[in-house]
Amino acid sequence: MSKTPMTVRGAERLREELSELKTVARPRVIEAIAEARAHGDLKENAEYHAAREQQGFIEGRIQEIEGKLSNAQIVDPLSLNTGGKVVFGATVVLVEMDTEDEVTYQIVGEDEADIKQRRISVTSPVARALIGKEEGDIASVQAPGGLREYEIVEVRYE
Numbered sequence: 001m002s003k004t005p006m007t008v009r010g011a012e013r014l015r016e017e018l019s020e021l022k023t024v025a026r027p028r029v030i031e032a033i034a035e036a037r038a039h040g041d042l043k044e045n046a047e048y049h050a051a052r053e054q055q056g057f058i059e060g061r062i063q064e065i066e067g068k069l070s071n072a073q074i075v076d077p078l079s080l081n082t083g084g085k086v087v088f089g090a091t092v093v094l095v096e097m098d099t100e101d102e103v104t105y106q107i108v109g110e111d112e113a114d115i116k117q118r119r120i121s122v123t124s125p126v127a128r129a130l131i132g133k134e135e136g137d138i139a140s141v142q143a144p145g146g147l148r149e150y151e152i153v154e155v156r157y158e
Helices: 008-037 048-068 125-130
Strands: 002-009 072-075 090-096 102-108 118-121 137-143 146-157
Touching: 002 008, 002 102, 008 048, 048 072, 048 102, 102 125, 118 125, 125 137, 125 146
Parallel strands: 002 072, 102 118
Antiparallel strands: 090 102, 090 146, 137 146
């Protein structure tokens, strides 16, 4: 199985969530199950069934996060000798050629992508068009609305 690229910040977020699930959420749901069991008949005990269902979600998320972290290749763009090129983890300031609109994106792993936070997946068409380019280069992206061209104004490694 191939490794999945992930930024340092993305790995930290997953570790924090994992810690929260293991140290807070899991003990809380175990306590809720014990309390519901104390109420007697489990067949018709809605609290018990809800707590067991929540436990299933928590355990599933713990397994999912552990799997992602074990399969992650953590990439720190600060440690790479990129020569100013756009690489995984870079933050890129772009100007759309037609509209002169400026937009900033960070290129991240698929699990970290969040367009509202301006983090785009390394597998997205925009990121694929940017990888390997430098400041001043033009990147052409085939978008659903047609071809869009962006000038790379700045490349940062954070």
